[in-house]
Amino acid sequence: KKHPSIPRSQLLLPHLVRPQTRFSINMIYSVLLGLAVSCLLFLYVRFPYFTQDFIFVLRTVNIGRLVNRFGRASPCYTILDRFADIARSHPQKPFLVFEGEVFSYRDADRISNRIANALRERALVHAGQTVALFHGNAPQYVCTWLALAKLGCTVALLNTNLRSRSLLHCCDCCCATALITDAGEHELQYLAPAVAEVLPSLHMCGMSVLLLFGSCKTDGIVNLSAAVRGASEEAPPLSLRSDISIRSPALYIYTSGTTGLPKAAVISHHRLWLMSFLQRMTGVSSRDILYIYLPLYHSAGFLAGLTGAIERGNTVVLRRKFSASRFWDDCREHEVTVIQYIGEVMRYLCNTPKSERDRDHRVRLALGNGITAATWEEFLRRFGNVHICECYGATEGNIGFLNYSGKIGSIGRVTAIHKMLIPFAFIKFDPETEEPVRDSAGLCVEVAPGETGLLVAKINKIAPFSGYVKNPAQTEKKKLRNVFKKGDLYFNTGDLILADRRGFLYFQDRIGDTFRWKGENVSTTEVSEVLLMLDSIEAANVYGVRVSGHEGRIGMAALKLTDGTEFDGSATYKHVKKLLPAYARPHFIRIQDELDVTGTFKQVKGQLVQEGFDPNVIQSKLFFLDESKQTFVPLTQELYSSITNGHTRL
Incomplete structure (x- = not known):
């Protein structure tokens, strides 16, 4: 039969190939396919995280x-330029959702322009100066920061728990020329009095104290609320920021340490970008809605949260502070898709009463740090398939990790590209001397995998490591020299990490005089100095102890009383409440005849930490901070059991 449309050669082709040849070709294809499948299977078995590692490397290189x-x-x-671009391209997009109000990117841009122009017209703030921001979470906080950035200022983000000497110290160490605070109805009870208490000292230092919104009757605070309302909405000239480079300081964020007072970590524009890219690294897009309840004076809330959202161009649901009872209702009401966390918050959420609506939400991703493996597993069981992305890093540090694989309990993975760009290592450490172990050549020694x-x-x-403002001693203390060869220089994180044989990293503990409670770093030196202000206390050794069912360590102090005095629980309670934030107050007091010290007069904490606050182990007098009675009460066996069983709240 003829096929006029098909060439004769094609009709004859199948008959021209011998059956043996066709069999050989099929065999070759089968062998090649088998080899390909075998290679993929080998890669999967040998390198099960190859795809995730590869994607992470690509994102890292792109950043x-x-x-x-x-x-x-x-x-x-x-x-700031990124924010301005979004305000121009998507002016109506919601930027901040706060207590029933919605502020678009254009709204925030215009408000910040008014603030900037009001400050500039009155010559209260100039380009290149540092301005301290003492303000609670609110859209005004964000707009004030934007305004100061538009004026070419460096902004010092002050912890709203600061009081008296600590507040003055934080303003002084960053050389701030002005302090901007809030006297709104929600902040009036604790911010305005705190500023008023140190106002004469601030003025003596040449600092202006400004109020941009609301009203305040305190003499000496300049109220610019009317000026802000009537100011121009035109953007300040770009020339105000012409001298800014990628290495210029953008922010000062305070971190606790061993000096007894907070240290101002320098956040350059380079570092600000790197931390803002965290959301991009975890797959957050402009369509996501982010829930921020962490304080904006922290790097987690401000950098990983707020500026990360600006980089992505997404919407932020902002809350004044964390509320376990309102958390999921807020997420449902605003269709939140991404949340931030610290370990203690996740535990609080898991401890709330169970509800049929526990999985009724759109949250797909949680970013944060400090969650334990047990809480991680409980959170997933209860609240559904939320990808928990545990991160590791320090405000002033030069290295960070990201658990992009979702490995429960891990803070990240060791990858070749990461170690090539930022060489890091895990070295042996002597807890007695609190120094790295060195070999006969004076160099540090790496630990084996699994140690x-x-x-x-x-x-x-x-x-880079930018260090701390006006604190060269503490800056130098974080540097470690002659690590693996003479002359090299490393950043000492102060954190003990375990790297297993598959490259997963697990946080173990902190060294030095800092412990973590309620998501905050507590300086034992600062707490000791506050206690020593009492005439009845001769010596104080402060440390953190573990409490079952809680992340981190809670504060405890071993005290030596002045001869002839008795411990006054009521006076001590009033003293620490006045001078220390709630998370830093020692909850347990141990009275001793003498405090052990080393040959170099360093206080010995190891045995104290190990003994904890168990009255069965400790023969000394023990006391517990009882908030309901506003005093330190004797720690009885019954009270000890109530605390360890979780019946008494901490």
Whole structure:
């Protein structure tokens, strides 16, 4: 039969190939396919996280490329420029949702312009100056920061728990020329009196104290609320920021340490970008809605949260503070898709009464740090398939990790590209001397896989360490020299990390005089100094102890009383309540005849930490901070059982 439309050669082709040849070709294809499947299976078995590692590396390289491009621009491209771009391209997009109000990107842009122009017209703030921001979570906080950035200022984010000497110290160490506070109805009870208490000292230092919204009757505070309302909405000239480079300081964020007072960590525009890219690294898009309840004076709330949202161009649901009872209702009401957390918050959520609506939400991703494996598993069982992305890093640190694989309990993974860009290692550490172990050549010794070691990261151009403002001693203390060869320089994180044989990293503990409670770092030196202000206390050794069912360590103090005095629980309670934030107050007091010290007069904490607050172990007098009675009460066996069983709240 003829096929006029098909060439004769094609009709004959199948008959021209011998059956043996067709069999050989099929065999080759089968062998090649089998080899390909075998290779993929081998890669999966040998490197089960290859795909995730590869995607992480691509994102890391892309972020490095972007930061380099932003830094080469003249003037450099900052997160403020990113905000301005979104305000122009998507002016009506919701930026901040707060207590029933919605502020678009255009709204925030115009309000911040009014603030900037009001400050500029009265010559209260100039480009290049540092301004301290003492304000609770609110849209006004965000707009004030934007305004100061538009004026070319560096902004010091003050912890709203600061009082008296600590507040003055934080203003002084960053050389702030002005302090902006809030006297709104929600903040009036604790911010305005705190400022008023130190107002004469602030004025003596040449600082202006400004109020931009609301009213305040305190003499000496300049109220600019009317000026802000009537100011122009035109953007300040770009020339005010012409001298800013990628290495210029953008923020000062305070972190507790061993000096007894907070330290101001320098956040350059380079570091601000790197931390703002966290959301991009975890797959957050402009369509996501982020829930921020963490304080904006912290790097988690401000950098990973707020500026990360600006980088992505998404919407932020902002809350004044965390509320376990309102958390999921807020998420449902505003269709939140991404939440932030600290470990203690996740435990609080897991401890709330169970509800049929526990899984009735749209949250798909949780970003944060400090969650335990047990809480992690309980959270997933109860609240559904939420991808928990545990992070590791310090405000002033030059290294961070990201658990992109979702491995429960891990803070991240070791990847070759990460170690190539930022060389880091886990070295042996002697807890007695609180120094790294060194070999006969005076160099540090790496731990074997599966062993806990002190994390150190090399300081280089890619991973610089900017240190602390006006604190060269503490800046130098974080540097570790002659680590693996003479002359090298590493950042000492002060954290003990375990790296298993598959490359997963697990946080173990902190060294030095800092412990973590309620998501806050507590300086034992600062607490000791406050206690020693009491005439009845001769010596104080402060440390953190573990309590079952709680993350972190709660404060405890071993005290030596002045001869001839008795412990006054009521007076001590009033003293620590006045001078210390709630998370830093020692909840347990141990009275001793003498406090043990080393040959170099360092206080010995190891045995004290191990003994904890168990009256069965400790023969000394023990006391417990009882908020309901507003005093320290004797710690009885019954009270001890109530605390360890979770019946008494901490």
